[in-house]
Amino acid sequence: MHRIKIHNLLKSETPRANIVAKGWVRTKRNSSNFSFIEINDGSCLENLQIIADESLQNYEDIKKLTTGSAVAVSGNLIESQGKGQKWEVAVKAMEIISLAPDSYPLQKKRHTDEYLRTIAHLRPRTNKYGAIFRIRSELSFAIHRFFREKGFRYIHSPIITGSDCEGAGELFKVTTIDFENPPKKDGKIDYSRDFFGTEANLTVSGQLSAEMFALALGDVYTFGPTFRAENSNTRRHVSEFWMVEPEMAFCDLYEDVDIAEEMIKYLTTYVLEECSDDLKLFTRFVDKNLQSTLENIVQSEFKRIPYEEAVEILIKSGKNFNFDISFGKDLQTEHERYLTEEFFKKPVVVYNYPKNIKPFYMRLNDDNKTVAAMDVLVPRIGELIGGSQREERLSELESRLNETGLSKDNYWWYLDSRRFGTVPHSGFGLGFERLIMLVTGTNNIRDVIPFPRTPNSIEF
RNA sequence: UCCCCAGUAGCUCAGUUGGCAGAGCGAGUGGCUGUUAACCACUAAGUCCGCGGUUCGAGUCCGUGCUGGGGAGCCA
Numbered sequence: 001m002h003r004i005k006i007h008n009l010l011k012s013e014t015p016r017a018n019i020v021a022k023g024w025v026r027t028k029r030n031s032s033n034f035s036f037i038e039i040n041d042g043s044c045l046e047n048l049q050i051i052a053d054e055s056l057q058n059y060e061d062i063k064k065l066t067t068g069s070a071v072a073v074s075g076n077l078i079e080s081q082g083k084g085q086k087w088e089v090a091v092k093a094m095e096i097i098s099l100a101p102d103s104y105p106l107q108k109k110r111h112t113d114e115y116l117r118t119i120a121h122l123r124p125r126t127n128k129y130g131a132i133f134r135i136r137s138e139l140s141f142a143i144h145r146f147f148r149e150k151g152f153r154y155i156h157s158p159i160i161t162g163s164d165c166e167g168a169g170e171l172f173k174v175t176t177i178d179f180e181n182p183p184k185k186d187g188k189i190d191y192s193r194d195f196f197g198t199e200a201n202l203t204v205s206g207q208l209s210a211e212m213f214a215l216a217l218g219d220v221y222t223f224g225p226t227f228r229a230e231n232s233n234t235r236r237h238v239s240e241f242w243m244v245e246p247e248m249a250f251c252d253l254y255e256d257v258d259i260a261e262e263m264i265k266y267l268t269t270y271v272l273e274e275c276s277d278d279l280k281l282f283t284r285f286v287d288k289n290l291q292s293t294l295e296n297i298v299q300s301e302f303k304r305i306p307y308e309e310a311v312e313i314l315i316k317s318g319k320n321f322n323f324d325i326s327f328g329k330d331l332q333t334e335h336e337r338y339l340t341e342e343f344f345k346k347p348v349v350v351y352n353y354p355k356n357i358k359p360f361y362m363r364l365n366d367d368n369k370t371v372a373a374m375d376v377l378v379p380r381i382g383e384l385i386g387g388s389q390r391e392e393r394l395s396e397l398e399s400r401l402n403e404t405g406l407s408k409d410n411y412w413w414y415l416d417s418r419r420f421g422t423v424p425h426s427g428f429g430l431g432f433e434r435l436i437m438l439v440t441g442t443n444n445i446r447d448v449i450p451f452p453r454t455p456n457s458i459e460f
Numbered sequence: 461u462c463c464c465c466a467g468u469a470g471c472u473c474a475g476u477u478g479g480c481a482g483a484g485c486g487a488g489u490g491g492c493u494g495u496u497a498a499c500c501a502c503u504a505a506g507u508c509c510g511c512g513g514u515u516c517g518a519g520u521c522c523g524u525g526c527u528g529g530g531g532a533g534c535c536a
Contacts, residue, residue, distance in 0.1 A: 029494095067486095111472090230535070429536060
């Protein structure tokens with residue numbers, strides 16, 4: 001007989017005879033002549049309580065079941081006589097699939113996140129991490145649903161790229177060169193004899209690819225892994241993360257912000273509605289204000305202010321910041337936090353940044369000193385989204401490349417798109433892990449990705 | 461990469477002025493009970509992060525390295 005997932009059993013409206021459930025033992029309480037065993041199969045947060053009595057032929061073994069063991073039970077789903085759960089299973093037969101030794105590292109008590117990080121292969125078996133990764137899965141689906149409902153096409157941008165600079169951060173090199181004996185020319189490594197005949201890297205953004213497809217399919221998005229070789233050690237950075245990057249043709253900066261705001265609200269609403277059981281765990285144990293924080297995001301209108309105004313607010317605040325702020329300087333973490341956590345107390349979109357602190361592809365504004373960039377800042381997380389209207393004018397783009405010291409040759413195909421039927425277009429990148437941090441109240445990004453990769457850490 | 465904090469039983473931690481290594485939880489054994497963070501009793505469990513130094517004596521003081529955490533920079 002086929003097993004029924006615990007999630008479905010617990011949703012049952014009526015008792016059900018002869019069901020089969022399989023899962024892992026979370027806890028067990030022995031009575032004189034029977035045992036309460038709670039099993040979890042990962043289909044939901046809740047455990048299924050099963051009652052095994054001494055009439056079972058292998059009851060002596062069942063009495064010795066340990067936390068973490070795997071079992072299959074068959075029996076009747078009946079209304080529970082005890083308080084605390086609606087349903088339980090009166091067992092007719094139980095198979096012990098595997099018995100976990102008492103060295104099983106997960107105990108029937110709360111563990112610290114730091115400890116669980118050292119056993120990242122086992123932590124999805126805990127309530128909290130099970131919930132995080134169910135929510136992560138649901139959010140991934142919601143992203144695709146959001147874009148599909150709006151007529152966007154999903155683009156698989158390459159993970160290995162030949163662009164030697166896309167304007168963002170340090171790159172991971174991809175090579176098959178033998179480091180013991182590298183091919184050399186004029187004393188330097190000869191990448192023309194490397195696998196691709198040139199230097200290659202892991203992608204830091206799918207944006208340039210997405211732009212090419214936006215200029216063909218209209219509205220597109222990418223959603224995939226992204227790599228940064230930066231030696232950053234913070235609770236908001238990992239070396240490998242997932243990024244969502246929509247790109248829209250015939251779209252200016254303000255419409256770009258509209259999409260960003262709509263998307264964050266859609267995804268937050270989705271989690272509130274579809275993951276309410278898992279979400280309750282975070283409200284209870286992680287962040288007491290989580291529910292109201294999320295409702296605030298859904299209901300409030302994001303504050304939109306030009307960079308110049310943001311700087312004025314910061315100067316007038318009278319706050320003693322560690323870093324001085326004035327026009328031309330990038331906003332520091334403390335500035336972002338002040339704006340979104342203290343001054344506006346809701347998500348803030350800062351736009352029209354000075355051109356000297358932003359990459360070459362952002363569209364130059366008429367004032368000639370700012371570009372059509374926008375960042376969505378949210379309380380606690382900081383920058384959740386970074387985006388811009390792209391420079392669609394060939395001559396401006398070429399001079400911006402020159403100013404930033406990048407070679408036109410490497411971008412010939414990118415420039416081609418401005419040569420043939422160029423149109424105003426915009427897009428942004430959303431850090432998927434930061435979104436999960438936001439909706440679950442999780443403080444460390446390493447806890448919302450299955451096996452985090454950070455400087456000096458690639459175990460598992 | 462820089463600044464700050466921490467590292468003691470499986471986990472979370474206490475450890476006085478430098479003077480015999482401790483608790484709670486977990487685990488094991490037994491008991492009790494429609495239990496649910498079960499309860500009661502007993503038992504086992506330690507390279508006090510590594511190396512070097514000061515001292516009659518170091519978990520404790522000094523130096524150094526490693527690991528983890530927080531903050532900053534960079535960014536999503």
